Amino acid sequence: MTPKGPYKLCTVNKVPARAKILIGRLVENVKEKYTIHYVANVERVEDVKAMCEKEQPDVLFCASMWTKEESDEIQRIAKDTVPGVKTKAIPEGLQVEKGPDAVVEFLKEQWPLLVEE
Numbered sequence: 193m194t195p196k197g198p199y200k201l202c203t204v205n206k207v208p209a210r211a212k213i214l215i216g217r218l219v220e221n222v223k224e225k226y227t228i229h230y231v232a233n234v235e236r237v238e239d240v241k242a243m244c245e246k247e248q249p250d251v252l253f254c255a256s257m258w259t260k261e262e263s264d265e266i267q268r269i270a271k272d273t274v275p276g277v278k279t280k281a282i283p284e285g286l287q288v289e290k291g292p293d294a295v296v297e298f299l300k301e302q303w304p305l306l307v308e309e
Contacts, residue, residue, distance in 0.1 A: 197227035199307060202247055204240055204266050205255035208233045214292055215253075218299045226303065240266050244273035251306055254281040256288070256295065278306040 205211035215230045222228065228251075234243045244252070252270045254263040263281035270277050280302050287295050 193225075195223065195225055195227045196307070197229075199226065199228050199250040200247060201228050201230050202243055202249040202252045202270075203230075203233045203255065204235075204237070204252065204258070205233055206235045206257055207255075208235065210287075210292075211255060214295050214299070217292075217296045218303070221296065221300050222303055226307070237262060237266055237269070240269045241273050244270050244277070248274055249277055251278045251280070251303075253299065254279070256282040256284055256286040258284065260284060280306055 201215065203211045203215060211233045212230070215228075219228045219230060231249065232243050232247045234240055243249075249270075252267070254266045258266065258281065260281075263284070267279040267281060270279050280299075282295055282298060286298060
């Protein structure tokens with residue numbers, strides 16, 4: 193079976209090194225079914241629009257460090273900038289409460305729901 197994709201993925205995370213590690217784990221975990229190209233991260237809400245204009249992502253993830261209000265704003269900006277972009281906010285506090293494995297599991301569960309709806 194040929195993997196579906198490629199999908200361009202962007203993240204909004206105040207700790208880019210952590211985002212890169214976690215997304216790397218996601219990409220590795222789903223590579224049999226999906227081809228994901230992790231193209232960019234921004235650390236501030238104010239930078240989301242410019243990143244989306246430049247990269248035109250298929251999918252955008254918000255890290256668990258953002259509040260619900262911040263995540264909603266990030267996703268709204270992404271959707272206003274790139275029609276059809278799929279967005280997902282990692283539940284607030286997931287990384288702190290349950291660790292990086294829980295974040296990777298959450299993303300693995302969410303990915304097919306996002307790209308195959």
